[in-house]
Amino acid sequence: MAEIRIENLVKQFGGFAAVRGTSFTIADGEFFCLLGPSGCGKTTTLRMIAGLELPTSGTIRLGAEDVTFRRARERDIAMVFQLFALYPHMNVRKNMAFPLVSMGVAKAEIRRRVEEAARILRIDHLIDRPVSGLSSGDRQRVALGRAIVREPKAFLMDEPLGALDAEFRHIMCGELRALHDRLKATTVFVTHDQLEAMSMADKIAVMNRGVVEQLGTPQEIYDRPATMFVADFIGSPAMNFIRFEARLTVGSSRVSIDGAEIGLPELREDAEASELVLGVRPEQVALTTEGGLRGEVFGTEYLGTTQIVTIATAHGMVKARVPAAVRVDRAEPVGLSFRAERLSLFDAATGRAIRTALYEQPARGGRHG
């Protein structure tokens, strides 16, 4: 097991820059997620860590070693592919033994390790079956098994749950995390699915257009988004953005939008631009009868314990997550009040978050706290 340190990684494909100066460090034993929309450079970054792609510039360190230009086979890293890449001409046992054969491990030892991995993944009853007949979940487990038999320095996973159906994906999320807790192996997991990332990762790097927009724990990323992109990408439904113009300076904690006074976390820097964006998560919106921002109910989505109410305001649609018991009717006029200390503020031109008291709060909860 080892720490992975990425510094200023750049990858050009012809004139197109897939990755533009990415830097991050993955601690030993960490479950690290690279999250982003397709084409953001997350898979390219992973492939460079694996050695399947060589970076244009930058360095990749695995433990103490600089492996930037090492061949894939010399890196001692295991990778799980999106389509599993199980060799169809071999059975489950041979697939799982394949990496050990290349390492020259003794036959008895291969047998022991393959069977142990199969037991951990609960596929020991399938071990002599051909892989072609397996369900996608079992294929996934075989692919994981092929990775864990090696006891490598790190695991790389390229959207390993993408080929599974929704129900099974959820189960595998839990299994993967449990497996990680058991093996404590440094894991880099690439996904475009925020739920997978949020539910499994210790740390998430949100990537967009070849750069890391924010790096942090799932709670930090959700509660204190560093950019509008991150705020918009994480969370379902997405964060509401309310655009307004105002001059805000250090220390101010109120803003007036169309006559409505809205409280903010206290500003820690001057907002240079006058065009700003207020970021409000749907669960930070409450429906009130008086004051605040006003609008009328446009529609509701019932979700069981909660419902998402869409309200048409002068500043566009605002979504609110309210208890399902609250009764709202279409076209009903409502007032909106926000939880002041939890709101985000962005510079509309750059998309950067403006530093406020929000960023000094400790993150809520946490996986291990």
Place this chain on the structure above:
Amino acid sequence: MTGLATAHSVVDPSPLTKRIAATVVIAYALVTLVPLLWIVMTGFKSPSDAIAYPPKIVAEPTLEGYCNLFTTRSRQAPEYMAKLPPPSGLCDRISRDRNMVIAGPSNYIPRYVNSLVIAFGSTALSIVLGTLAAYAFSRFKVPLKDDLLFFILSTRMMPPIAVAIPIYLMYRELGLSDTRLGMILLYTSVNISLAVWLLKGFMDEIPREYEEAAMVDGYTRLQAFFKVVLPQATTGIVATAIFCLIFAWNEYAFAVLLTSGTAQTAPPFIPIIIGEGGQDWPAVAAGTTLFLIPIVVFTVLLRKHLLRGITFGAVRK
């Protein structure tokens, strides 16, 4: 739900359609089989029956054609014949009935062996070179890739025989005329464009992830190629090999032009088997029948791969 089952399926053809289709296919098969059947039957006729008019459909079967195919015979005076010891075998007896004695073996077997060596040799060479080239074209950034692929294909844009004269002169200068090596190289050069194009298609269908997985798991690219890519390309390789083999086995024009003695293949040899008073049709037919066997055996043995190979891609999910 069973009550809702419809009388006919939307996707499956109706039984009547199936029956008509089967009839058409069987009829077509019979029509194409008639010449083949005629050749096989002619092989077992006597020379006079073979050229009888009106044609004899049923004739007394004889192995004279096969005997004549494998032997050369000479006519002898009756006095000489009378002095001979009793015939030693079936062919001996048949030829004595015609007042002839067997002078020695014919050239059929050496020609047949030439055909085997040249056809299988050139097929093997085409497949080895074609597989490696196809893999490279499929996986690597080859400079001028598209132009090279087009150039390779362009060798197929005219009948190969159009370059017969340059090749003839070239081969004479290089000392490759009438050699097995020369014929293997020639057929390989014709087949390789087919092999590269067909195999590139098959290689493209094999996800790169397989090799990448193997390379991450500690194998070199070459090891990954042999252990992971090749086993999955088997179907494509077999289908391509059959096409190459059929071409090389049946090729006639170049064989006539470039071979005469040592390296002559069976196709130019068979039609010129001369008997008494002209073409020995039963021997020609016998030679043809035997000539068909390797391809039939090869194709039947590998037909599972061939079928899957031809429809490959079309039925993949």
